[in-house]
């Protein structure tokens with residue numbers, strides 16, 4: 001019963017061995033040789049050659065906090081693994097590693113995402129901002145300043161993620177009301193329950209009080 | 212996380228070819244927000260992850276003569292903020308706005324949401340070899356089942372986790388499926404399956420098939436439609452009970468109705484009996500209460516979730532009221 005959905009080789013009209021040969025090793029040859037077309041060439045002339053990367057590392061280029069970086073990552077490396085590991089940007093925190101807390105929040109092309117649940121390879125060519133990029137020279141950003149002056153943290157573990165979500169919010173909506181701030185941080189969990197002070201800090205930064 | 216290779220097809224045809232005959236070995240990835248969690252929990256261990264992001268046009272929302280076509284890779288946030296969707300198919304925008312968190316909606320996709328794996332904690336724990344994973348027991352039947360199904364229980368007690376599936380079914384949406392033989396369209400209602408059809412999967416897709424787009428017909432656009440759900444937490448949480456309704460009204464008369472329930476069974480369930488009970492009747496609180504009472508008849512709650520019966524009744528009544536007030 002449970003096997004009902006498994007496609008059989010007969011229905012496909014192609015042998016498993018032939019299939020694997022074309023599909024998987026085609027692209028394993030990247031960088032060293034040419035790509036092989038898939039095996040079912042009878043149906044059309046312009047069959048696609050599918051690139052397959054890994055499991056070893058491949059080169060990727062991305063922009064992090066304004067700096068162009070070229071590095072290497074295996075397909076199963078998350079963006080969080082990459083930034084906290086080889087790139088040594090440890091501001092972004094790993095708490096749940098499942099997209100359920102927001103401590104790992106970074107901005108990809110200006111939008112907050114959970115870097116624990118986003119592959120490094122998918123960040124290829126993208127513009128990444130982490131908490132390390134918020135400072136202007138050696139000065140805290142207005143938002144960071146207002147987090148300090150409003151006591152918007154207790155243990156501080158959620159803070160880097162909170163700052164990134166709030167930075168994206170203020171970018172989009174420079175003067176958010178309370179409800180809009182709540183929405184903006186609805187993907188960031190604060191175990192210490194500092195939300196009230198975070199609302200105040202965002203409000204203060206928005207109204208020019210964080211400078 | 213166990214390492215995998217990544218296939219980067221540039222066409223749907225290429226993606227289908229590189230998929231394979233076994234769900235275990237090669238798996239599709241859209242945003243990855245659900246798949247990566249499954250790999251980390253060792254309940255998915257693909258050798259090759261087939262990344263759909265290199266395929267052009269899957270991120271398009273296209274207006275056609277007959278309706279709107281939504282590519283499988285359209286991000287949840289983009290769809291929730293689409294003005295056309297908000298105005299013409301409001302229940303869909305409402306359901307997505309209540310899905311997950313801003314971070315997940317910025318990455319998660321329509322196809323990934325509809326094909327996400329269940330959130331049953333026994334299924335998500337590698338130490339439980341449950342029926343869904345090829346074992347012979349559903350641990351929720353006798354175990355911690357407060358978030359599980361109250362309809363179609365027995366074999367496997369999961370609830371389908373997608374909340375946008377409900378409004379899409381209420382709007383008569385079609386799913387377009389790419390297979391090695393070409394494309395075909397099925398009603399989204401028939402896309403989802405019960406455990407008795409295949410306990411290991413939640414939909415009709417075969418290992419080498421891809422959900423490529425969703426089509427919503429113009430005829431289903433309706434401001435008198437609504438999605439309503441309850442959750443324990445305001446954010447981050449899945450629904451305890453959800454309802455989608457679309458009512459075609461002539462003054463106070465209900466001329467046509469769609470009612471779909473979610474988070475109460477292994478698949479979203481369209482309730483033709485409730486639709487019939489609404490059709491041809493005048494909008495009233497009494498009618499809505501009657502329909503809500505009718506909805507829970509035949510429910511088979513588990514040891515710890517009979518609270519969902521009362522909850523579902525309230526959710527249905529509120530959803531119907533909000534749809535008529537829109």
Ligand SMILES: Cc1cc2nc3c(=O)[nH]c(=O)nc-3n(C[C@H](O)[C@H](O)[C@H](O)COP(=O)(O)OP(=O)(O)OC[C@H]3O[C@@H](n4cnc5c(N)ncnc54)[C@H](O)[C@@H]3O)c2cc1C
Pocket residue numbers: 098099100238239240241242243244245246247283287309310311312315318319320321322323324325326327328372373374375416420421422423447448449450
């Ligand atoms: C904290 C949290 C809370 C959440 N709350 C909710 C909620 O309240 N309601 C809700 O509905 N969802 C909720 N979700 C789930 C979320 O919506 C999904 O993770 C997301 O939509 C998946 O999209 P994706 O593109 O990242 O999918 P992926 O992770 O890439 O894929 C998910 C699954 O679908 C398959 N797949 C992907 N695309 C296709 C396709 N085109 N054709 C066939 N198969 C495909 C993949 O193989 C995989 O098995 C929540 C998630 C998190 C982390």
Ligand code: FES
Pocket residue numbers: 093094095096097098099100101102103104105114115116117
């Ligand atoms: S560590 Fe990424 S969301 Fe919790």
Ligand code: FES
Pocket residue numbers: 152153154155156157158159189190191192193194
């Ligand atoms: S300050 Fe401790 S988690 Fe937010």
